C-alpha cells in the first residue's frame with residue numbers, strides 16, 4: 334500500500350495523523366496519506382516564500398522543466414490513467430483523455446514561460462511626457478496557493494501548477510482528499526523533470542482546516558481554486574485585497590433549435606452530458622429543445638443513452654463509472670426523487686446502486702427543481718421544451734451560474750444571436766457546453782467564478798504588471 338508524507342522543500346514529512354484513500358469502485362484501500370497540521374501549513378508557506386526570494390530559475394529553465402514534465406506524463410500515460418481510474422472512479426477511456434489533456438496543459442504552460450513579455454508604452458505621445466520612455470513587464474506575484482478538486486484531479490492541477498511555475502511563482506498546493514494520488518504523481522514528475530525543491534509544496538488534509546490556515550496566511554499572494562461555489566465564496570470573502578481565481582460550478586444550459594442536426598445534438602449531449610458520470614462543471618444539465626422537434630430529439634437522446642454501459646471503470650467497454658462517493662450518489666438520487674415527487678417524469682434511468690447512478694433523463698421539470706436550478710454534478714439531463722429562441726435564451730440565462738453554454742442550430746444568424754445573448758463565459762456552437770480545449774480562456778461569470786484559466790490567461794492572473802518610466 335502506498336504511504337506518502339507531505340512534500341515541503343526537500344523533505345517528505347510523515348505525520349502522526351494520516352487519512353486513507355480508497356478505490357472508488359472496489360473500495361479497496363489504496364494509500365495512507367499524511368494529514369497536515371497548522372505548523373505544516375506555516376512551514377510550507379515559509380519554504381515557498383524563501384524559495385521565491387532566491388529567484389533561481391530563468392524563464393528558459395522553467396520552460397525546460399515544464400516541457401520535460403509533460404513528456405514524462407506522456408511516457409507514463411497508462412500507469413497514470415490507472416491511478417485516476419482507481420482514485421476517481423472515472424473510466425479508463427476518460428482517464429486516458431485526462432492524461433493527454435494534462436500533457437497539453439503542461440506543454441502550453443512551458444511555452445508560455447518563454448513568452449512572458451511586456452510592451453513599450455508610447456509615453457512621449459502624452460502631453461508633458463515628451464522626454465519620457467516607458468515599458469511594462471509582468472512580474473510573478475510570489476507564493477500562490479492552489480486548491481484543487483476531485484473530479485479532474487490531474488489536469489485541473491496542471492492548469493494551476495503549470496502557469497504558476499511558468500510565471501516564476503512558487504506554490505503551496507492542497508489537492509482534494511479523495512484524490513491525492515494524482516497530485517503525488519504530478520509532484521514526483523516535476524521533481525524528476527528537474528524542479529528544485531521548494532517551488533511546489535504539497536500539503537494534504539481537511540479542506541476546511543487547511544483552507545482556514547491558508548487563507549489566514551498573509552504571505553500568500555494569490556489563491557487559485559476549483560471547486561464548489563460555497564467554498565469559492567468563502568475564499569473571496571477571506572482573501573481581502575489578495576487576488577483570487579475561482580473556477581466554480583454551473584448547471585450548463587444547451588439549446589437545441591428546430592433547424593439543428595438532431596442526431597449530432599443528441600449524440601453530443603449524451604456523450605458530453607454523461608462524461609465522468611456528469612461530474613464536470615460544464616456537463617450538459619439543462620437541454621432546451623424547440624417544441625416541434627422535442628419528441629424526435631428525445632427519442633435519439635434515449636437511443637444514445639441506452640447504449641451506455643455502466644460498470645467496472647477498468648473495463649475497456651465501460652462508459653460510466655461510479656460517482657466519487659456513495660454520499661454523492663445518495664444526494665443525486667434524492668434530487669431525482671424530489672423532482673419526480675414534484676411532477677418530473679423519468680424518461681430513462683433514475684436508479685441508484687451504491688455509488689452508481691444510472692444515466693438519467695428527466696422531462697416535465699420545473700425551473701425551481703434542484704435538478705434544474707442547482708448543479709447536479711451527476712449523470713442527469715433535464716429536457717425542457719420552448720417555442721421561441723428568445724424564450725430558450727431567457728431560461729438558459731435564468732441561473733445563478735454562467736460558465737459555459739451550448740447551442741445546436743444550422744442557422745448562422747441564430748448561432749451568432751445566441752452567442753451574443755447567452756450570459757456565460759463560453760458559448761459552444763454545434764457542440765455541447767462540455768467542450769473545452771486546454772488552450773482556450775475558460776471561466777465563468779456570476780456564481781461560476783472569477784478569472785480565466787488556460788495557461789496564457791492564467792498567467793495574466795498570476796503576474797503583476799510593473800511599469801518602468803525613464804526620464805531622458
Ligand SMILES: NC(=O)C1=CN([C@@H]2O[C@H](COP(=O)(O)OP(=O)(O)OC[C@H]3O[C@@H](n4cnc5c(N)ncnc54)[C@H](O)[C@@H]3O)[C@@H](O)[C@H]2O)C=CC1
Nearest residue numbers: 481482508509540541544560561564580581582614708710
Ligand atoms: N467546478 C468544479 O469543477 C467542481 C465543482 N464541485 C461542486 O462542489 C460540490 C462538492 O464537491 P467537493 O469536492 O466537496 O467541493 P469542495 O469545494 O468542497 O472541494 C474542492 C477543494 O476545496 C477544498 N476545500 C473544502 N473546503 C474548503 C475550505 N473551507 N477552504 C478551502 N478549501 C476547501 C477541498 O478539500 C478540495 O480540495 C460538487 O457536488 C459540485 O457541485 C466540486 C468539485 C469541482
Ligand SMILES: O=C(O)[C@H](O)CS(=O)(=O)O
Nearest residue numbers: 484485612613614615769
Ligand atoms: O471543472 C471542471 O469540471 C472541468 O474544468 C471540466 S474539464 O476541464 O475537465 O473539461
